Amino acid sequence: MTTTTQTRNSGGELQRVLNVTxxxxxxxxxxxxxxxxxxxxxxxxxxxxWWLVFSAVGPADTADASQGMQFSGASTFIFVYMLVVAxxxxxxxxxxxxxxxxxxxxxxxxxxxTFVLLSIYYAAVMTIMAxxxxxxxxxxxxxxxxxVIYFRTENMLLQFVLFLLVFLFFFFVGAATSSVYVRWxxxxxxxxxxxLTVIVVGLAALATAxxxxxxxxxxxxxxxxxxxxxxxxxxxxxxxxxxxxxxRKATPKN
Amino acid sequence: MTAVVxxxxxxxTFGTLNAVDNVSFTVEENKIYGLLGRNGAxxxxxxxxxxxxxxxxxxxxxxxxxxxxxxAKVLQNVCFIKESQKYPDDFKVxxxxxxxxxxxxxxxxxxxxxxxxxFRLPTNRRIKKLSRGQLSAVGVIVGLASxxxxxxxxxxxxxxxxxxxxxxxxxxxxxYAEHPRTVILSTHLIxxxxxxLEHVLVIDEGRIIIDDDAEDLRGSATTVVxxxxxxxxxxxxxEVLHREGIGGLASVTIGALSGAERQHASDAGLxxxxxxxxxxxxxxxxxxxxxxxQSA
Numbered sequence: 001m002t003t004t005t006q007t008r009n010s011g012g013e014l015q016r017v018l019n020v021t022x023x024x025x026x027x028x029x030x031x032x033x034x035x036x037x038x039x040x041x042x043x044x045x046x047x048x049x050w051w052l053v054f055s056a057v058g059p060a061d062t063a064d065a066s067q068g069m070q071f072s073g074a075s076t077f078i079f080v081y082m083l084v085v086a087x088x089x090x091x092x093x094x095x096x097x098x099x100x101x102x103x104x105x106x107x108x109x110x111x112x113x114t115f116v117l118l119s120i121y122y123a124a125v126m127t128i129m130a131x132x133x134x135x136x137x138x139x140x141x142x143x144x145x146x147x148v149i150y151f152r153t154e155n156m157l158l159q160f161v162l163f164l165l166v167f168l169f170f171f172f173v174g175a176a177t178s179s180v181y182v183r184w185x186x187x188x189x190x191x192x193x194x195x196l197t198v199i200v201v202g203l204a205a206l207a208t209a210x211x212x213x214x215x216x217x218x219x220x221x222x223x224x225x226x227x228x229x230x231x232x233x234x235x236x237x238x239x240x241x242x243x244x245x246x247x248r249k250a251t252p253k254n
Numbered sequence: 255m256t257a258v259v260x261x262x263x264x265x266x267t268f269g270t271l272n273a274v275d276n277v278s279f280t281v282e283e284n285k286i287y288g289l290l291g292r293n294g295a296x297x298x299x300x301x302x303x304x305x306x307x308x309x310x311x312x313x314x315x316x317x318x319x320x321x322x323x324x325x326a327k328v329l330q331n332v333c334f335i336k337e338s339q340k341y342p343d344d345f346k347v348x349x350x351x352x353x354x355x356x357x358x359x360x361x362x363x364x365x366x367x368x369x370x371x372x373f374r375l376p377t378n379r380r381i382k383k384l385s386r387g388q389l390s391a392v393g394v395i396v397g398l399a400s401x402x403x404x405x406x407x408x409x410x411x412x413x414x415x416x417x418x419x420x421x422x423x424x425x426x427x428x429x430y431a432e433h434p435r436t437v438i439l440s441t442h443l444i445x446x447x448x449x450x451l452e453h454v455l456v457i458d459e460g461r462i463i464i465d466d467d468a469e470d471l472r473g474s475a476t477t478v479v480x481x482x483x484x485x486x487x488x489x490x491x492x493e494v495l496h497r498e499g500i501g502g503l504a505s506v507t508i509g510a511l512s513g514a515e516r517q518h519a520s521d522a523g524l525x526x527x528x529x530x531x532x533x534x535x536x537x538x539x540x541x542x543x544x545x546x547x548q549s550a
Contacts, residue, residue, distance in 0.1 A: 016326055019356040026349045027342065088343050095340040098307055100357040101329040101402075248324075251308045252340070 013106075020102060020110020021117070024089060031118065035081050036125065042074050043129075043145060050141035066142025070149040078122060079170045086115065086174030090182055090243070095252030108244050115171035123163035131156055151225045158226055165229040169236045176239035179246035185253070256283040258404055258436045259304060264313035266299055266460075273299040275460035276313070281453075284434040286426075288451035288468070290444055290535055296460040297440040298336070301406050304438075305334040317404065333358060333402035335393040337409040341381040348377040350392055358400035365429070366399035372421050386413030394422050398429055407439045419443075423450055444532035448472075454531070458539045468531070475534050479505045480524035488519055496537040507537055 025031070050069060057065045089111055097107045130147040138144055153159045180188045207213050220228060259281035266274040274296045281287055291297050302308035303315060306322035306329060315321060322328045341350065351370070355361035370377060373391040381389065394410050411419050427450060430437065441447055454471055456464035464471065475495060478485055485504040496507040507529055511519070519526055529537075 013326070022356055023353050024342075026353045027344055027346070030344045092340050093342045096342055096345075099334060099336060099339050100354070101305070101332050101334065102357065103306075103324045103326050103329060105324060106326060249309070251302065 016102070016106045017109045017113065020097060020107050021113045023097060023100075024093060024111065024114040025117075031085050032121065035078055035122070038081070039075070039078055039125075042077060046072065046074050046143060046145050047139060047141070050139070050143040054141055062142065066138060069138070069141070069143045071144060072148075074145045075126070075148070078126070079166060082118065082122065082167055083170045083174035085118070086171045087178040089114070090175050090178035090247070094182060094247065094250070098252050104248050104250070108247055111175065112172075112240065115168065115175070119164050119167035119171060122167050123160050126163045127156060127160040130159055153224075153226055162226050162229050165232055165236070169229075169232045169239075172236045172239040172243065176243040176246070179243040179250065182252075183246045183250040257281065258283045258318060260314075260316040261304070262314040264300075264303065264315060265311050266296075266303055266308065267311040272460045274303065277457075277460070277462050278313075279455060279462055279465050281436060281438065283436055285436060285452045286430065286450055287436070287438045288444070288447060288454045289438055289440040289457065290454060291440075291457040292539055293442075295457045295539075297457055298408055300457065301334060301336075301408050301438070301440065305329070305332055305406060307334070330357075330359065331403045332406070333397055333400040333404070334406040335397035335408065335410055337390070337393075337412050339393055343382075345381045346378055347375055347381065347384070347392060350381070350396065351377065354396055354400060358396075358402055360401035360403075360433075362399050362401060366395055369395040369398060369425065372425070373418055387415060387418060390414050391418060398425055401429070401433050401435065404436045405438070407437065407441075409440055409442070411441075411443075419446065423447065426450065444535055445530055448531040451531075456535055456538065463538060464535070471534065472528070472531060474510050475507055475529040475537070476509070476511050477505055477507045477527045477529055478519060478524050479503070479527065480522070484522050484524055488522055488524055495534075496540075507533070 053065055053069065054062065093111070094107060098104070102110075126146055129145075130152075133139060133143075133145065133147040138147075147159075151162065153162060177192065180192045184191075207216055223231065257280040259279075261280070262278050264274055264277045265272060277300070289297050289300065299308065303310055304317060304322060306324060309323065317328050318331060320328050322332065347370075351363075351366055354366075355363065373388075373395065375388055375391050375395070379388075381392065384392070390411050390413050394407075394414075397405055397407055397410065411422055414422065423446070426437070439447060439451070448468070451468045454464060454466055454468050455462055466474070478488055480488075480503070482499060482502050482504040485506055489506050489508050492508045494506055494508055498505050511526070516526060
């Protein structure tokens with residue numbers, strides 16, 4: 001039997017892009033299950049601490065105690081984890097996908113679809129947890145882990161959008177940073193972080209010199225969490241475009 | 255014969271180094287090519303250029319008649335197995351086998367499973383826990399089971415033991431016979447693959463110094479052994495590729511000989527022996543570069 005392997009022009013563009021998305025989601029455990037397990041563990045630890053605090057302070061001071069438990073930063077981990085997921089997606093899955101003869105363009109589009117899907121998934125988880133937290137008055141202790149001060153909006157749909165925007169921000173910033181590394185390796189990282197430091201310190205100096213820390217704080221208060229999150233879209237979009245431009249000329253190196 | 259790859263005046267420069275230096279050649283459909291050369295000769299760079307993973311500084315590359323760079327139409331028919339391939343963190347062997355068919359339309363799942371058994375690969379093990387040889391086996395399996403019309407193997411068997419290497423050669427030949435395709439294999443183990451190859455490209459310091467049919471190449475050199483005087487007399491006015499001697503004996507490698515010349519040599523009491531592909535390439539890549547250019 002002899003069948004010549006014909007060159008094939010198979011699969012439309014959309015299919016090619018979605019195949020990259022499937023590739024990212026091939027191994028679901030580390031990106032869809034493990035973060036939830038860690039989050040669950042942190043939640044349990046928080047519950048125990050709240051219970052300990054409540055048992056210690058007595059009924060008279062409960063209001064005061066729950067005041068102090070409105071923000072612990074416990075859920076920040078999930079956002080940082082997603083940043084790392086994005087870094088790995090570009091640093092490791094990019095050279096892997098190119099080995100599978102994927103174009104850089106298809107890779108980036110498929111990766112972006114993955115980020116959007118994961119953002120929706122985790123925003124949904126966070127919104128559900130925040131709703132329960134709100135409905136049970138902080139799991140009965142007045143504690144706050146998902147429904148935290150400042151990031152709280154009245155409308156649950158808005159709460160979902162808020163989480164979604166924050167996740168997208170972390171994904172695309174992670175991907176853009178990783179693109180700098182994939183494109184220029186260590187040297188790119190030195191220049192990138194040096195520039196970032198200069199910009200951040202420069203802006204802080206500018207705010208101090210012009211005595212505008214007041215207005216800066218005011219801006220955050222007036223815009224509210226959702227306003228700030230919407231503004232973050234500008235940075236997210238900028239990071240997304242930067243990542244694309246950098247990867248288009250990147251070469252998988254050893 | 256249809257040309258699958260056409261390279262014209264291709265140059266890739268890293269800083270001041272010409273990793274690939276003004277290279278031109280064509281690769282014909284459904285043949286097995288050997289891309290041979292020393293470490294750092296430019297083999298991997300050349301393959302990265304042909305698969306659109308790297309960008310040419312100058313010159314033209316056509317794969318299936320078009321540029322491979324960011325060209326999904328071309329790349330869908332290409333499989334590039336790299337010795338240093340990276341895998342996503344926490345990927346297991348089974349994840350590679352699950353995802354590969356989405357990218358290689360000719361993927362044969364049953365064949366891949368058979369190869370997994372042949373190489374005794376633990377599919378539930380993480381890629382980063384695999385031994386060097388097992389890691390190479392993953393690449394070999396993807397390269398074979400993908401049945402891409404143009405398949406590149408870059409040092410595919412680093413760390414593979416002799417048995418596994420033989421399995422690779424056997425499976426490659428069997429599958430190639432049933433599903434003809436173009437294979438470009440880069441390797442150090444020239445003698446081991448020499449029977450597999452139909453065409454040989456030798457690259458040295460970024461330049462193609464041999465681009466020849468493997469059969470012609472094998473007959474293109476002869477070693478003449480005998481007493482120093484007789485050998486010297488015989489090889490006079492011939493291009494000498496290599497010379498070594500002990501005491502009054504000499505062994506000299508020269509180009510191809512005609513039947514009459516062979517007769518003449520044997521009458522002079524000289525012994526003639528064929529030169530293996532590996533020896534030939536070692537001889538050719540050891541001489542000074544000016545001699546290469548004359549002989550290439």
